[in-house]
Amino acid sequence: MNSQSAAVDGGTLSSHAVIGAPCWVSLTTRDLEAVQSFYTAVLGWQWRVGKLGDRYRFASVDGVPVAGVSAVRSMGDTAFAWTPFFATDDADRAVSRGYERGGTTALGPISFPPGRAALLADRDGAVFGIWEGELVTGWEKWRAAAPAFMELHTRNAFDAAMFYAEVLGWASEAEGCCEACYEDESVVLRSEGEVVARIHSGAVESAPDPAIRPRWQIHFAVEDVEACARAALDHGGSVLARAAGRPEITLSDPDGARFVVYARPAG
Template sequence: MNHDMPSPAGATEVFSTHSVFGAPCWVSLTSRDVKTTEDFYGAVLGWEWRPVRLGDRFRVALAEGRPVAGIAAVAGMWQTSVAWTPYFAVRSADEAAARVQERGGTSAVGPISLPPGRGALLADRDGATFGVWEGELFSDWPTWRRAQLAFIRLHTRDAFDAAIFYGGVFDWASDKPGCVEVHYEGEEVVLRSGGAVVARIESGAAESAPDPTVRPHWQVHFAVTDVAACAQAAERHGGSVLFLSADEAVLRDNEGAQFTVTSRRKG
């Protein structure tokens, strides 16, 4: 489980999760060694770093000066594996956590207060982990998405069942203004907010597969200009390439956390 909460220390513009509820609003990574993590992602994605008021174990990654992700050196402290975790904007973290538990999911951490917000780390009923965040964001949501995040994808047992679970938690496809739209395209569920694709859900992951890349999980996709260069940099800095095509590469970082880089040309 990822224990980095996205407290927006140093944000200059106030943008609340109330504006984009139900949509992914942040991603964060647990790490055993922040320095080596900084070096790896600096080389692969060109990120720079700044501290946050949560302490020395936490950093915020910047792409062209804009906050894009959080890093927390807590994997060893909490005896957890390293992993990327997406956070969803909610109007109430407590209500979202209660809805998760009502629908067969679990709560790992929180909800807890981290001014100026409140968050929780949760898992759906198939074990895929995710977070929720209520309060201010690091920067306005459209800017965060344009900075580097392409979208997130849930690999799960049954995409339609998962869409029902998350839809009930986050009020997807409800009559509330600004809610996330749900579209069914073949065997995949596509989620849009403000016209932009923000998440995808696909079937196929096995619930009890020994390989964590096969078990249900959320995969973070970062938009880059040169996929091949990112893959080469990952290998040079202690990571590995699991899949490589002209438009996309699935990578593992130097500590084993999996993520995807996607060409900015790809829709």
């Protein structure tokens, strides 16, 4: 199994309860030991092997699983990257809707009891996953342990939001579904009133620089962004960018997988 397949290891809440919300993040790597050392140093994560075997590791904060990392021998021309997974009440229907609306399916749906997963790309090539079934842990517990914020940089935020709304059921009448609205020239996604993702316009589909191609980017809340940046440099990573006027730094791990650390909100 690679990191683009969602992992569940004894969950207590179904994806039906938070339809369309981010519910897991996963990463591929060439070297599990090296990436474990890196994220332990940068984000303070602990690690364990679950039911999916030694090549898939669960990262935890205070005993709560927050992310999955899997080892792959080769990615070909595909870059190593963090992948967000979104909850769905019907993986088959979500995959069909993605295909009908111009997206592609790279993998699945595949059964990983007690659920099913698939890996897709939207019309502009941004990769994401879907998960139907029990979550790794309760959604609120996952959010509290390692609050992760998803951000999509794409060609046209409104068009992208329409694609995801139709595939993931955003703003539908189903109980537990997310709400999406247009604010400050971005599309904002809320689950149970909490902002969990934003979609921004401006990415260029054919840009030679992967940093400005359509993509989902994972943001992790931390206590000290500068300490995270120093730890990343000390353990084979890179500092890619600093946000102007706010405590937010874009980093990459030893494989080049990008992520953002931002200051945990007070209170």
